[in-house]
Amino acid sequence: MIEKLLRNLGSHDVVTAEERSILQSIIMRTTSFEIGDDLVSQGSRPGHSTLMLEGISARYKILEDGSRQITALHVPGDFVDLHAFLMKTMDHGIVAMSHCKVAFADHHDLKTVTETMPHLTRLLWLDTLVDGAVHREWLVAMGRRSTKSHLAHLLCELYVRLKVVELIDGASFKLPLSQSEMADVLGLSLVHLNKTLQQLRRDGLVRWESRTVEILDWEKLTEMAEFDPTYLSLSVEPR
Amino acid sequence: MIEKLLRNLGSHDVVTAEERSILQSIIMRTTSFEIGDDLVSQGSRPGHSTLMLEGISARYKILEDGSRQITALHVPGDFVDLHAFLMKTMDHGIVAMSHCKVAFADHHDLKTVTETMPHLTRLLWLDTLVDGAVHREWLVAMGRRSTKSHLAHLLCELYVRLKVVELIDGASFKLPLSQSEMADVLGLSLVHLNKTLQQLRRDGLVRWESRTVEILDWEKLTEMAEFDPTYLSLSVEPR
DNA sequence: CGCAGTGTTGAAGCATATCAACTTGGGTGG
DNA sequence: CCACCCAAGTTGATATGCTTCAACACTGCG
Numbered sequence: 001m002i003e004k005l006l007r008n009l010g011s012h013d014v015v016t017a018e019e020r021s022i023l024q025s026i027i028m029r030t031t032s033f034e035i036g037d038d039l040v041s042q043g044s045r046p047g048h049s050t051l052m053l054e055g056i057s058a059r060y061k062i063l064e065d066g067s068r069q070i071t072a073l074h075v076p077g078d079f080v081d082l083h084a085f086l087m088k089t090m091d092h093g094i095v096a097m098s099h100c101k102v103a104f105a106d107h108h109d110l111k112t113v114t115e116t117m118p119h120l121t122r123l124l125w126l127d128t129l130v131d132g133a134v135h136r137e138w139l140v141a142m143g144r145r146s147t148k149s150h151l152a153h154l155l156c157e158l159y160v161r162l163k164v165v166e167l168i169d170g171a172s173f174k175l176p177l178s179q180s181e182m183a184d185v186l187g188l189s190l191v192h193l194n195k196t197l198q199q200l201r202r203d204g205l206v207r208w209e210s211r212t213v214e215i216l217d218w219e220k221l222t223e224m225a226e227f228d229p230t231y232l233s234l235s236v237e238p239r
Numbered sequence: 240m241i242e243k244l245l246r247n248l249g250s251h252d253v254v255t256a257e258e259r260s261i262l263q264s265i266i267m268r269t270t271s272f273e274i275g276d277d278l279v280s281q282g283s284r285p286g287h288s289t290l291m292l293e294g295i296s297a298r299y300k301i302l303e304d305g306s307r308q309i310t311a312l313h314v315p316g317d318f319v320d321l322h323a324f325l326m327k328t329m330d331h332g333i334v335a336m337s338h339c340k341v342a343f344a345d346h347h348d349l350k351t352v353t354e355t356m357p358h359l360t361r362l363l364w365l366d367t368l369v370d371g372a373v374h375r376e377w378l379v380a381m382g383r384r385s386t387k388s389h390l391a392h393l394l395c396e397l398y399v400r401l402k403v404v405e406l407i408d409g410a411s412f413k414l415p416l417s418q419s420e421m422a423d424v425l426g427l428s429l430v431h432l433n434k435t436l437q438q439l440r441r442d443g444l445v446r447w448e449s450r451t452v453e454i455l456d457w458e459k460l461t462e463m464a465e466f467d468p469t470y471l472s473l474s475v476e477p478r
Numbered sequence: 479c480g481c482a483g484t485g486t487t488g489a490a491g492c493a494t495a496t497c498a499a500c501t502t503g504g505g506t507g508g
Numbered sequence: 509c510c511a512c513c514c515a516a517g518t519t520g521a522t523a524t525g526c527t528t529c530a531a532c533a534c535t536g537c538g
Contacts, residue, residue, distance in 0.1 A: 043469075061379045064465055069382040071375040083372070086365040086478050091372055091470035115357040122353055125364050126325040128371065133322070133330055135374035136310040140300045142381045143308040143426025147525085178484065187382025189527050194486065226303055230282075231330035239325050386493085417516065428495050433518065 001103060002027055004077030004165045005051055009123050011164045012130075013239040019120045026109035027051055033096040040081050042093040048104040049085050052078045055100030056176055060184070061092045070185040071138075072131065073097075073158070077165040082128050085110050098176035122239050133231040142187055145226075147196045150186055152225035155206060159215060160229050172214040240342060241266055243316030243404045244290055248362050250403045251369075252478040258359045265348035266290055272335040278319060281332040285323050287343040291315045294339030295415055299423070300331045309424040310377075311370065312336075312397070316404040321367050324349050337415035361478050372470040381426055384465075386435045389425055391464035394445060398454060399468050411453040 002023050009015050030053065033039055039050055039057055052074050059072040071092065074080045080094050085107050114121045134157070141150040162173045183193040200206050205221045207214040215221060241262050248254050269292065272278055278289055278296055291313050298311040310331065313319045319333050324346050353360045373396070380389040401412045422432040439445050444460045446453040454460060
């Protein structure tokens with residue numbers, strides 16, 4: 001059940017057998033969510049944190065005028081709301097973008113981890129730090145990159161993150177988002193996202209049909225996106 | 240020396256006398272930086288983390304075309320690169336926006352804290368989680384708010400964060416950024432930022448002269464920014 | 479068959495960037 | 509002390525990017 005989590009944590013540092021068994025013991029109660037369901041609601045105070053097992057979920061905030069901004073995408077192996085363990089009150093919601101299978105870790109058990117397993121604690125902490133690094137990269141893309149480069153950068157990031165948890169098939173991966181949802185990720189209108197996507201297609205960089213993205217030219221794509229994966233901390237070293 | 244840090248951490252939960260003395264013992268070597276100096280450079284692997292004592296600093300990334308995006312502003316009491324403790328390699332730089340006084344905490348000592356002081360560890364972890372929450376709020380503002388509302392939101396946030404560390408004087412605070420630097424925060428051109436700022440002035444919401452911001456109408460400002468400080472986790476409760 | 483969600487396209491209008499010029503104030507060297 | 513200079517702020521004009529509105533095509537599904 002925690003295979004993807006172990007691949008995720010294992011991309012940063014070695015996870016010991018003891019740590020593996022502790023994780024196994026505190027992660028339980030598998031549940032499913034359907035498209036559009038809130039895994040966690042804004043303003044709630046959950047007593048557990050949620051681990052993605054299958055599917056894609058998104059953190060979002062909705063403004064008074066009804067517009068939505070998605071601030072993060074989560075893939076299997078991600079803890080989507082480890083934040084709530086210490087922040088207590090959710091300042092945003094998390095919604096299922098596809099059918100999602102998840103499991104839970106009680107905050108009480110996580111607290112015990114912080115009291116008895118310092119190295120594992122640091123690995124979980126790091127997981128939330130990488131979240132923050134992704135946020136920063138999105139800020140840079142939104143603020144200063146061209147729309148085309150922004151979209152390209154996002155596809156590069158998803159490719160690398162899905163690779164870590166072995167959800168890449170050749171040069172392709174499943175991306176269960178509509179263009180309208182993708183526009184909410186990039187902070188664009190649906191129409192403009194559509195036209196930008198077509199530029200990437202015309203340039204021969206990607207294909208994106210029936211919820212599947214295929215990278216046609218990784219070299220050119222990373223170059224035009226100025227993609228540098230350093231921010232994902234993908235090196236196995238003592239933490 | 241750690242007064243501001245204690246006010247910062249103390250805004251989330253009680254800090255015990257023992258924790259205070261541990262912090263005091265691991266934070267040392269006060270240094271100063273001048274405007275434009277890098278406190279931490281992109282790509283470096285610092286052996287310590289940096290605590291702001293005085294001044295304002297900014298995390299930033301520069302793209303190949305020379306444009307800059309600022310992804311965070313740090314005020315006294317903030318650890319600017321607690322991230323590096325676990326991320327190891329800095330994926331961005333941190334620059335002094337004013338004269339800055341800082342102190343350092345060795346990563347070796349921070350590691351010891353994670354092994355012996357679980358509650359203090361959680362408080363430091365929370366500090367980085369709030370950083371992430373601020374990033375998310377900036378993403379929402381950049382992606383979906385009007386420019387005017389984005390700027391208003393940022394001023395609200397700075398007011399509240401500076402209030403925590405007692406750097407608000409009446410309704411005013413020092414903001415040692417030029418308009419050009421502020422444009423790099425919001426992801427705008429200098430000209431457009433200037434015109435937006437004048438709208439806020441014309442609306443009678445703020446004054447901003449000689450590096451000092453004065454909030455003229457907090458009610459209207461928060462309303463037009465849809466500012467809700469929940470994301471800053473400003474409630475003292477067990478963490 | 480018809481319907482709803484999704485993707486695609488074109489046209490019009492608004493928002494923002496870019497370019498260029500001018501003002502202001504503080505600091506400095508003659 | 510004055511003349512000058514430079515950084516910061518301000519303003520207007522033009523060009524581009526992006527949103528909005530509206531229409532239509534395609535697909536899967538009841």
